[in-house]
Amino acid sequence: MDENLHSPQRRLIELRMEHADLDELIDRNALDHQADELTLRRLKKRRLLLRDEIARLEAVLEPPEPA
Numbered sequence: 001m002d003e004n005l006h007s008p009q010r011r012l013i014e015l016r017m018e019h020a021d022l023d024e025l026i027d028r029n030a031l032d033h034q035a036d037e038l039t040l041r042r043l044k045k046r047r048l049l050l051r052d053e054i055a056r057l058e059a060v061l062e063p064p065e066p067a
Contacts, residue, residue, distance in 0.1 A: 012057045015050055022047040 004010060026043050029035040 008057055008061055012054065012061065015054045015057065019047060019050045019054065022050065 022043055026040065026047065029040050029043070
């Protein structure tokens with residue numbers, strides 16, 4: 001049971017959820033004209049890091065098929 005808590009599949013799901021949350025937060029802040037630009041840049045940078053980590057995990061879990 002403990003191994004399911006730390007499985008790559010579970011980590012991938014958590015990363016996708018965090019990425020979706022950041023998307024929503026960034027969209028809301030982008031509409032707010034008084035939003036802090038530094039905070040918005042940090043959120044976007046975190047979202048990019050998450051996307052990279054998601055892509056890396058997907059490649060490990062679902063390697064591309066040979067041509």
